[in-house]
Amino acid sequence: MEGLTRQAGAFAVSLRYEDLPPACIEAARIGTADCVGVMLAGAAEPGPGIVASMVSDSSRADAAPLLPSGRRVAASDAALINGVAAHVLDYDDVALSAHPSAVLVPAILAEGWAQQSSGRDLLTAYVAGYEVWALLYRLEPGAVHDLGFHPTPLVGTIAAAAACARLLRLDAARAATALAISSSLASGLVANFGSMTKSLHAGRAAQSGLLAARLAQAGYTASPDALEHRSGFMQAHSPSRTPDVADRDFGLGAEWRMPALGVCVKRYPICYATHRSIDALLDLAEAHAIAPGDVEAVHVHIGETQMLMLRNHFPQTGLEAKFSLEFAMAAALVARRVGLAELSDDFVRRDDVRDLMRRVRYTTTAEVAQGWDQPYAPADQVTVTLKSGRELRADPVARPKGSWERPLSAAELRAKFLDCAARCLGRPAAAALFDQLWKLEATSSARDLKMSA
Template sequence: MCWVFHDRTEETIMLAITRQTASFVASLKASDPPQACRDAARTGITDCVGVMIAGAAEEAVRIVSAMSTSSTQNDGAPEIPSGRNLTASDAALVNGVAAHVLDYDDVALAGHPSAVLVPAILAEGWSRGASGPDMVTAYVGGYELWAQLAALEPGQLHERGFHPTAVMGAVATAAACANIRRLDSEKTAHAIAIAASLASGLVANFGTMTKSLHAGRTAQSGVIAARLAEQGFTGSLDVLEHRTGFLRAHSPSGQPRIENGTIDIGANWRLAHLGVNVKRYPTCYATHRSIDAMLGLVGKHGLKPERVGEIRVHTGITQKLMLRNSNPRTGLEAKFSMEFAMAAALIAGRVGLAELSDAFVCRDDVKDIIAKVRCSTTTEVMEGDQPFAPADQVSIELTSGEILTCEPVAYAKGSWQEPLTRGELQDKFLDCATRVFDRNQATILFDQLWDIERLGSIRELRLTAIGPTHDEASRRL
């Protein structure tokens, strides 16, 4: 079914994008998505919960948590992993910041869908006693809406300074929460419309605490929008496609396909094709292919820093735009630095949470290698949902004059095209979760999430730390 409406001001026929996508979300049932979509949702949910637990002790999360008061409401949700009861909207906020603060969460659709969808779905699902299949269905609904809107915009939001996670993510989380709350088509459309006015986030804040706030506020916005719509709060039912609406206002190209685009949500399952890309490194995803290449050269040639004269990285122009910190001074800044990523890979032989500390970033040997990194860019863009070059390439000129070159890397390990095995995903999850939980509890939680479609209620998830309190766990980190 396809709706159109007549805008007499412009004398054009525009697609009824808001109503049509809302109809899809409202009618979506657990049995509808293909298995590939459900598998991708399970991967995104599982990985995000692990990263959320690891991020909970970070300073940014502590600050936001301190501003969120405990709740005595029966329809609240837990702060993870402390278990402190918060309102559902505050739980989405705090857990959303935790999910994104390490920049270790998965990537898709040029953003971070799980970091906003999972905290919102957990909060609403917990308050309603929703099942594991309900959670998966809501994830698919939110992702598919985001993917449909992205398909109608030929430009890249990053290039205009917008963070897609906070822009597209706002309407996606509203849709997911509307699905969890079983809103009808019209109220779902109102939830999407409300959230469309709450969408905001700037690339200029990458490398600061505010980037993780984008995720928290986006998850919170989804909860608020769905609850407002349920109570009769209204928005414009053509908000996505209107000439002064969401798609045109945020359009980097200035030409969103709101008149002649294809609305095939529910027929073309984009989650099955695009999936989620799990991060192996806690840095901006724009660095990952180059890190894979650099680690390959280090391992193959047994490289030591003193042998290296210059490191050359060829990457995409939009990737480099995200990587704004060529000379980082903190761990947060280093997450958005190609130069640091190359230095860490060479010096430590890995790029992990330990390397993203202020102390490591400020080491003299790290600074020396950072100064030896040279980046060049291309305007070519690969097919798919990432605004990246077709491949990244790394070469090293040794002090002897010899040049070592790695084969171009098109897909990072952990991507939907080069996925992690169940065991590899579990290793990452346990590395994250055992920063707070003991290994047995972390393993139980991983197994629960991996088998999420068998879960009778989200409240069965072992999300609260047993043993040390949250504050004690934070100090231990």
């Protein structure tokens, strides 16, 4: 029987749109539309601009556009820069303990533009990449965060290679080679959370996956067992040291993982590890009309792995604040929301925000929720103590609003998209683009998508 690397490659390139369960199509559509909106908003941030300044324009027929400028660069560079833009706001979706769309969508749009792929092909490539990603995620019982690795670029690079292999219509052998090449290009450290480099993780994963698929197409070679070998990808990055890669049929295309796991759309442009606590505190503040000046202390009981990511306890900038539980709680009380406007340097440095950050305390648990793809505690628990001595306790939150289990409506998804995309496209063009993306299967070519200003 062929090993994991070859099975994953063969699955990716044999997948057809007609094979896809409806829930896979729905998740891919949501992930793509949400990611494009976030990407358009993120493109104005300094990080993507710095990366874009380092690449040259391209007049090649297969050059791809940067969003929203429409500037044409090599497809791999478009995947890189658009990927940085997709992740820089930390507003992109979450699944598989990672950010799948911020890697898959930039790679798929760049290669899809180059190949003039149909909307059906774009959605199929997304599902191919996601299912390979989900399988590798399930084969490792540990959390790679615990080793200091960021799973988004680590596994996302391989998933992007699978997606691009599908768009390039590689044969099974070359698709397996693409995955093997990509396994040597994957990396990213949790230590760089709260800096520009975190968004570079997503961009580099998208770029590396696309590059790996093109190298395989050109005849580049790699080991056909690079994923499962005892010195291969899965073992090298295994916190448990026992990845489940024994030879067998891994069930790709027979056992679908995406319908159960889906994508979790973010309501707040801040690390997902804070979202349940934000939901709890906002509900509590509204129910009891809590004024910031009445608060003596906020206590959050949260998971150890969550706090490993939330490393900035007294942030100085909006970027640092994206990885701060203390800021998330302070912003929720002061502004009664945590949106793009609150993730600014000026807001983070406000005296009332900083005063409340000092009043936030937390305790942690090593217990991890079962049946969810995030390495989080079973629930976040928030308690507010008022200066009067009264203690207010929020109901524990197990799943945040916007998660696959508590999804946003189409109207809520559209509202988020317009808030992001109208900043650069204007509202009419943003609305038209959302409609295109929401019916992506009807698009004849990726080049028909009106994503540029």
